[in-house]
Amino acid sequence: DAGITQSPRHKVTETGTPVTLRCHQTENHRYMYWYRQDPGHGLRLIHYSYGVKDTDKGEVSDGYSVSRSKTEDFLLTLESATSSQTSVYFCAISPPGQGQPQHFGDGTRLSIL
């Protein structure tokens, strides 16, 4: 296994509340990613990080922020959750080198009521 842990695995919360999802890696890789998975859309990139304090937006970044204060941790925050953010969220890491596949965590199922 690639050494990625996502927490929590499941969460139910209410509209308007802040939510933070955590991704922790033990591989010391520079690159980390947050995706969301929705039926009919596959996985779509929310944000990614290419080093400590270095982050950038993906294609569906509205309503999300990220932080990376340590190599091993990449946090995804929903400042004020909305029902449209109900989804399964995946963290991924990428080893260095050309063509290396991304390795995924086990996902967090987030339900916003």
Place this chain on the structure above:
Amino acid sequence: AQTVTQSQPEMSVQEAETVTLSCTYDTSESDYYLFWYKQPPSRQMILVIRQEAYKQQNATENRFSVNFQKAAKSFSLKISDSQLGDAAMYFCAYRRNFGNEKLTFGTGTRLTIIP
């Protein structure tokens, strides 16, 4: 922008038979990688196979092989001797060969294995 299309939302195959999942993509790049990921009911994303665009030889991993047609921008996955454990969602993904680029995914194909 790159796009990946999986036109078969669902497929089914008899156990021990062969099935082919389709994937097409659109890109103006010439240097890229293509991947197939498997997602069983456990929700894990498991890498099945990888293909480099500059390699003409089709990748093979045990019972899994691809038919990569670069000019047609087609990347199909063939599963031989299908097993019950092959039942899953299968995602095709594209990544251009530049730094640690993001993956662009198709919408997935749900594969059912009929005993």
